[in-house]
Amino acid sequence: MKSSSIDTHMGSVSINNDVIAQYAGSVAVECFGIVGMTVANVRDGLARILKPDNLSKGINVTVGSNHKLVLDFHVIVAYGVSIIAVADNLIGNVKYKVEEFTGLEVEKINIYVEGVRVID
Numbered sequence: 001m002k003s004s005s006i007d008t009h010m011g012s013v014s015i016n017n018d019v020i021a022q023y024a025g026s027v028a029v030e031c032f033g034i035v036g037m038t039v040a041n042v043r044d045g046l047a048r049i050l051k052p053d054n055l056s057k058g059i060n061v062t063v064g065s066n067h068k069l070v071l072d073f074h075v076i077v078a079y080g081v082s083i084i085a086v087a088d089n090l091i092g093n094v095k096y097k098v099e100e101f102t103g104l105e106v107e108k109i110n111i112y113v114e115g116v117r118v119i120d
Helices: 017-028 052-058 083-102
Strands: 003-008 011-016 034-037 059-063 069-078 106-117
Touching: 003 017, 011 017, 017 034, 017 052, 017 059, 017 069, 017 083, 052 059, 052 069, 069 083, 083 106
Parallel strands: 069 106
Antiparallel strands: 003 011, 034 069, 059 069
């Protein structure tokens, strides 16, 4: 079980990376143009959307040597939207909300677009 820790004047706080991934995933699916999250390795070329309970499987959380978070998102975007605009929106929202939620600084957010879906 990997976790990130924060040292305070009162002691140490440890946050499991799965908690960070679940929170970041819930923030991501609220962003404009994001249809859903998908698993990190798409073997057969078919990206399937993860259910809300499994959003953390579409995100990889690592802590760099400088104790900053690196988040890798595997997403499916809506057809017809600008991928650059969606990525900028996702990065801005996730960076702000994860830093506020955890108290840890986000160093980098990598976005891997695994598929495009038409929204009905």
